[in-house]
Amino acid sequence: MVAHLLRLKLTLLRNSVRRSPWQLVGLGIGALYALGIVGVCVAGLFVLRGVEIELAQTVVVLCGATALLGWAIIPVAVSAADMTLDPARFTTFAVPMPQLLAGLALGGLIGIPGLATSLVALATVGTWSRSLPAAAGALAGAVLGVLSCIVLSKVVTTATAGLASSRRFKDISAVAFLIPLVLTGPIVAGIARGIAGSGDFLTGLARALSWTPAGAAFSLGGELAAGSYAAAAVKFLIAVATLAGLALAWKLLLQRALVTPPYAGTSKRRTGGTGLFGLFPATPAAAVAARSLYYWLRDPRYAGALVVVPLLPVLFLFQGSQSGFYGPFQFVGPLTAFLLSWSISTDVSYDSTAFALHVATGVRGADDRLGRALACLSFALPVVVLFSVGPFFFTGDWDKLPAVLGLSLGVLFTGLGLASVISARYTVSVPLPGDSPFKKPPGNVAQTLAVQFGGMAVLMVLVAPEAALVAAQFITGSPVPGWITLVLGPVLGLALFAVGIRTGGAWLDRRAPELLAQLAVNR
Amino acid sequence: MTFQPPGQQGQPAPPGPSSPPVPALSLLGLAKRFGDKIAVDGISLDVPAGSFYGVVGPNGAGKTTTLSMATGLLRPDFGTALIHGVDVWQHPLEAKKLMGILPDGVRLFDRLSGEQLVTYAGLLRGMDREMVASRVAELLAALDLDSDAGTLVVDYSAGMTKKIALASALIHAPRLLVLDEPFESVDPISAANIRDILDRYVASGGTVIVSSHVMDLVQRMCDHVAVVAGGRVLAAGTVEEVRAGASLEDRFVQLVGGRNHTEGLEWLRTF
Numbered sequence: 001m002v003a004h005l006l007r008l009k010l011t012l013l014r015n016s017v018r019r020s021p022w023q024l025v026g027l028g029i030g031a032l033y034a035l036g037i038v039g040v041c042v043a044g045l046f047v048l049r050g051v052e053i054e055l056a057q058t059v060v061v062l063c064g065a066t067a068l069l070g071w072a073i074i075p076v077a078v079s080a081a082d083m084t085l086d087p088a089r090f091t092t093f094a095v096p097m098p099q100l101l102a103g104l105a106l107g108g109l110i111g112i113p114g115l116a117t118s119l120v121a122l123a124t125v126g127t128w129s130r131s132l133p134a135a136a137g138a139l140a141g142a143v144l145g146v147l148s149c150i151v152l153s154k155v156v157t158t159a160t161a162g163l164a165s166s167r168r169f170k171d172i173s174a175v176a177f178l179i180p181l182v183l184t185g186p187i188v189a190g191i192a193r194g195i196a197g198s199g200d201f202l203t204g205l206a207r208a209l210s211w212t213p214a215g216a217a218f219s220l221g222g223e224l225a226a227g228s229y230a231a232a233a234v235k236f237l238i239a240v241a242t243l244a245g246l247a248l249a250w251k252l253l254l255q256r257a258l259v260t261p262p263y264a265g266t267s268k269r270r271t272g273g274t275g276l277f278g279l280f281p282a283t284p285a286a287a288v289a290a291r292s293l294y295y296w297l298r299d300p301r302y303a304g305a306l307v308v309v310p311l312l313p314v315l316f317l318f319q320g321s322q323s324g325f326y327g328p329f330q331f332v333g334p335l336t337a338f339l340l341s342w343s344i345s346t347d348v349s350y351d352s353t354a355f356a357l358h359v360a361t362g363v364r365g366a367d368d369r370l371g372r373a374l375a376c377l378s379f380a381l382p383v384v385v386l387f388s389v390g391p392f393f394f395t396g397d398w399d400k401l402p403a404v405l406g407l408s409l410g411v412l413f414t415g416l417g418l419a420s421v422i423s424a425r426y427t428v429s430v431p432l433p434g435d436s437p438f439k440k441p442p443g444n445v446a447q448t449l450a451v452q453f454g455g456m457a458v459l460m461v462l463v464a465p466e467a468a469l470v471a472a473q474f475i476t477g478s479p480v481p482g483w484i485t486l487v488l489g490p491v492l493g494l495a496l497f498a499v500g501i502r503t504g505g506a507w508l509d510r511r512a513p514e515l516l517a518q519l520a521v522n523r
Numbered sequence: 524m525t526f527q528p529p530g531q532q533g534q535p536a537p538p539g540p541s542s543p544p545v546p547a548l549s550l551l552g553l554a555k556r557f558g559d560k561i562a563v564d565g566i567s568l569d570v571p572a573g574s575f576y577g578v579v580g581p582n583g584a585g586k587t588t589t590l591s592m593a594t595g596l597l598r599p600d601f602g603t604a605l606i607h608g609v610d611v612w613q614h615p616l617e618a619k620k621l622m623g624i625l626p627d628g629v630r631l632f633d634r635l636s637g638e639q640l641v642t643y644a645g646l647l648r649g650m651d652r653e654m655v656a657s658r659v660a661e662l663l664a665a666l667d668l669d670s671d672a673g674t675l676v677v678d679y680s681a682g683m684t685k686k687i688a689l690a691s692a693l694i695h696a697p698r699l700l701v702l703d704e705p706f707e708s709v710d711p712i713s714a715a716n717i718r719d720i721l722d723r724y725v726a727s728g729g730t731v732i733v734s735s736h737v738m739d740l741v742q743r744m745c746d747h748v749a750v751v752a753g754g755r756v757l758a759a760g761t762v763e764e765v766r767a768g769a770s771l772e773d774r775f776v777q778l779v780g781g782r783n784h785t786e787g788l789e790w791l792r793t794f
Contacts (some may be wrong), residue, residue, distance in 0.1 A: 273673075274642045274656070282655070287646035291632060291639075298634040298675070353629035357691065359596055360626065361647040362619030433630055434677065513598045520629075 001095060005103025009110050027112075034116045042123040049127050057222030058206040060124055064145055064218030065209050067117060071149040072156045087158070091258050101251055108150040121146045121218075128221030137232060138221030144239045145217035151246040158253040172300075182311045186318045210235065213242035284363045288371025289378070292347070296375065301350055301431055305343050312336055313387060317394070326395045333388025333408040338459075340380040341415025345455055347372050348423045349430045353520050359512045366505030369420040373501060377416060384408050399479050403470045406485030410466040411459075413493025417500025418459050424504035425511070426451045427518045462496060545608045547572040547699045547730035553592050553602035554754075555585075562588045564754035565602065570732055570747070572607070572698075575725045577745035577762075578734040579771075581779055585754040586734040587627050587703055594624045594701050606699055620648075623692035625685075627703035627734075633677035637668055637687045640676055644691035655694065662690040665720060667713055681708040689717065700724065700731045706740060718744060738772035752779045 041063075048056040090100060108114050121142035128138035180187060209215035210223075217239035223232035276290035296302045313332050320326040348355055358368055388408040392401050428448040460467075466489045472481040508515070548570040555563040563585040570576045580586050591597035593604045595611045595618060604611040611618040632640055638659060645655035663669045666686045671679065676687055689705060700721070706714050721731050721744075735741050741748055742762060748771065749759035757778045758765050766774045776782055 274639050274659075277639055277642045277646065278652070282646055282650075282652035284647050284649055287643055291635065291643050294639070295632075295634055351632070354632045356596060356626050356629040357632065357644060358647065360594065360619065360624045360692075361644060362595075362616045363647045364616075433633065513596060516596060517598075 001099035002103040002106065005095075005100070005107055006110065009107040013110065030112050034112045038116045038119050041120045042126075045120070045123040046126045049129065053222060053226050054203065056127055057210070057219060057226075058203050060127060060222060061206040061210050061215040061219050062202065064121075065214040067120075068145070068149055068152060068214055071113075071117070071153040075153055075157050087254055087258060097251060097255070101247065101254070104154065105147065105150055105247075108154065109146070114150065117149055118142075118146050124218065124221055128225050130225050133229075134221050134225035137224035137236075140236065141217045141220035141239065144220075144243055148213075148217060148239070148243050148246060151243065151250055155246055155250045155253060158250060158257050179307060179311065182308055182315070185315070189322070211238070213238060213245075216242065283367070285367040285371040285374070288358075288363070288368055289375040292372050292375030293378065295350070296379070299350070299433070301433075301435075302343075305339070309336060309340065309383060312339075313390065316391075320394070326391065329391045330395060330397070330400060330404055332391060333384055333404055334411050336387045337380070337384045337408045337412035338415055340376060340384070341412050342419055342456070342459070344372050344376050344416065345419035345422045345452070346428050346430050347419075348515060349427045349519065350433070351519070352433050353516070354433070355516055355519055359516050364505065365424065365508030365512070366501055368508055369424065369501045369504040372423075373416045373420050373497070377412075380412060380416075384412050400473065400482065402479070402486040403473045403482035406482070406487070406489030407463070407466045407470050408489070410485070410489030410493040411463050413490065413497040414462045415459055417493075417497035418455060418462060420497075420500045420504040421507070422451065422455045422504075424507040424515070427515065428452060465492060544572060546570055546605075547574070547607055548593060548701075548732065549605040549608075550589070550593055551603045551605075553589060553599050553604060555588050555592060555597065555600050561754055563592065563599075566751070566754070566756055567602075568749055568756055568759060570699075570730060572730050573725065573728055574730055574747045575721070575745045576730070576732045577741035577748040578732060578751060579736060579738060579741055579748060579775060580734075580751035581736065581781070584752045586751055588754075589751065590701055590703050590732070590734060591626065594622060594626075595619055596624070596626060620695070621697060622699040622701055623695065623697035625688050625692045625700075625702040625705055627707075631676055631684065631688055631691075633679075633684075634675060636673050636675055637679065637683075637690075638663065638672040640687055641690045641694055645694040648695045650695060658694055659690075662693060665716065666690055667716065682710055682713060685709050686713060686717070693720075698729060700729065702731065702733045704735060705733055706735065706737065738770070738775055742766070742771040750775060750778050 045060070048059060087100070087104065095103075109118060122139075124142055125135050125138045128134040206215065206219075210219035216235040219235055220232055220239065223229075223235060276293055277287060280286035280290045296306060312335065313329070316329040316332050320329045351358075385405070385408070388405045389401065392398055392404075426447070428451050466485050469481040469485040469488065473479065473485075546569040548568070550566055550568045553563055553566045554561070566585070566589050578586050578590070588597065592599040592602075593606075593611065595604075595615050598612065606618045606621045609618045609621065632643065635643060641659045641662060642655055645658065646652075660669075663672050666689065668683065668686055668690070671683065676684060679687065685705065685707060686709065689702070692700065692702070705717065709717065721733075725731055733741070733745070745762055747760065748762050748765050750757045750765065758774075762771065765771070769777070
């Protein structure tokens with residue numbers, strides 16, 4: 001039965017690849033990436049063979065504990081748990097519980113994360129190949145440790161299955177996951193500084209962890225290499241007990257989960273009023289704007305973009321404080337203007353086939369375009385002005401403010417106009433409604449790249465006058481081009497905005513059914 | 524009922540005291556091809572005003588494609604569609620004012636609450652706020668959705684989603700309703716309520732077109748029916764004419780064919 005489950009997992013993996021060659025390419029890229037990381041880790045672990053026991057032990061134990069933590073958190077955090085062998089699918093087959101557990105656990109090893117973890121864990125045998133007992137201990141520790149990782153991951157995903165299947169949790173976790181991702185640079189820098197400053201602390205932490213379930217398994221090799229057989233025996237018991245406890249917890253959770261499928265409970269709400277629809281004027285364009293604003297707030301695919309925006313100045317400020325040079329920080333305004341205005345170029349693609357409502361009601365193309373652009377503008381304008389002015393409080397270089405502000409406004413309005421034209425004609429592949437923003441979107445990647453980069457190139461050309469004036473001021477130091485930019489940016493930008501709305505609207509009036517047909521391909 | 528051969532083109536007679544009444548929906552030689560597959564192969568059909576018209580057919584018969592082309596959602600390769608004499612593809616805005624559409628297999632703006640979604644549909648049609656508000660309240664009450672008015676549509680069950688989409692199609696009081704699979708996954712009580720609403724709508728002069736593959740439902744509910752298969756109309760007319768004494772289901776199977784009288788599976792009776 002265990003063999004059946006493993007074969008099933010392999011068959012599923014093979015069939016998923018067979019569906020399209022791009023899946024194979026994706027798997028290949030993932031495997032190469034993992035292979036690179038695994039290679040570095042394995043090499044590092046073999047290098048540790050030559051250093052003193054205390055240091056090697058600290059590194060191995062801390063990395064092992066981190067792996068355990070990763071296996072527990074990551075599948076839940078990115079809602080990306082490997083559900084190819086979802087236990088719920090076996091409910092009708094009456095598989096005996098012990099075989100099911102063993103099959104699912106070993107099945108967890110098949111796949112890139114499982115294989116990578118196993119290989120790195122086995123490399124610790126290399127670290128401790130200083131004596132036969134030490135190597136044997138490391139091997140036992142690796143097996144126990146990897147199995148603990150997988151079973152812990154199963155425990156966590158089973159326990160949170162109900163939670164993780166609720167829409168609200170998916171929405172929030174998908175957006176929250178972006179924050180550490182965007183701030184990776186500062187976080188890594190902070191941790192590196194912390195490690196450099198507190199070597200003793202880490203040694204102590206590793207020593208303490210090695211007596212807990214988190215680190216016991218991976219400390220076996222080190223204890224035996226140091227000759228402390230009594231400590232090793234106790235830690236072996238701790239590691240075995242950990243695995244047994246986790247397995248028991250998993251079994252109990254699974255028994256309960258198999259007979260009580262997750263219920264994505266939702267609270268009924270009698271009426272919430274019509275909210276923004278009641279506040280905005282009762283015109284089609286205002287209705288589109290209100291609808292778009294709700295999507296900016298409620299749809300994680302939009303909200304993800306919004307979460308990144310406040311982090312941008314943080315990133316640039318951090319970079320400035322590290323290097324002492326605040327040049328890029330001054331341009332956080334134009335950059336934000338670009339990101340926010342360009343984000344509506346995928347608006348219709350995000351609608352997916354819900355866009356049929358706009359086609360069915362016969363809303364005029366210009367109203368559709370204007371509503372979407374105004375929704376974005378309503379928060380983008382204050383944010384962009386704030387981000388354009390804000391950096392100068394740090395740099396004090398106030399005579400550059402008119403140029404930067406003019407450029408920001410020019411980019412914002414021009415970008416909105418251009419995006420209104422592009423999304424009226426071209427669709428791009430985006431995650432479907434309800435999917436995680438990180439999920440690989442279905443559809444034509446080549447067209448997406450062509451549309452996105454082609455559009456950005458056109459935008460560069462359209463804002464070239466403002467950009468040239470800003471460059472002129474930065475080169476000559478004369479404030480005159482800056483003041484011209486402050487006038488030219490909004491004027492030219494608004495003119496292009498109006499042209500964009502009209503052109504996009506006319507295209508939409510002519511080709512809305514064709515656009516809907518393109519969207520229907522990827523539903 | 525009139526059933527024209529495929530490909531016949533023509534302009535509708537202008538409405539006048541002497542000419543026959545303009546049909547609510549008139550399809551003339553509609554055809555659509557997707558790649559190698561001909562989805563709709565020249566469908567012509569007249570739906571009289573004030574009728575309750577059923578369109579039945581097996582899966583993949585071209586029902587949804589035909590209705591999409593008739594309602595301005597999918598541009599036909601050939602043929603014309605007239606709504607009360609207005610050409611859908613020449614004057615889309617005028618034609619769309621006349622009809623309410625419940626498309627099958629499209630998403631909704633499901634991050635809005637049910638109440639907001641129906642309001643949105645009304646506002647997109649350019650209706651004024653007071654009228655939208657009062658109609659939304661009445662529609663939600665009529666479709667038993669008022670206790671979930673503030674819930675996001677994404678959290679609705681499949682049947683509730685169908686009902687809220689139906690409410691969005693009704694909000695502007697159209698003269699013609701085109702409903703693609705309106706009863707799919709709707710519970711019997713709600714289905715009965717919807718039927719009542721549609722019956723009263725037809726009684727007061729509106730026209731309803733429903734597609735379905737539940738024959739019983741169509742036989743009980745509709746006064747006219749068209750059987751579609753393989754992208755063609757096999758039979759059309761009043762329900763009495765089409766079923767010709769047999770039950771609609773038997774007549775349908777007879778027209779469409781394809782029942783396989785499988786031998787074997789004896790082991791299924793051996794336990």
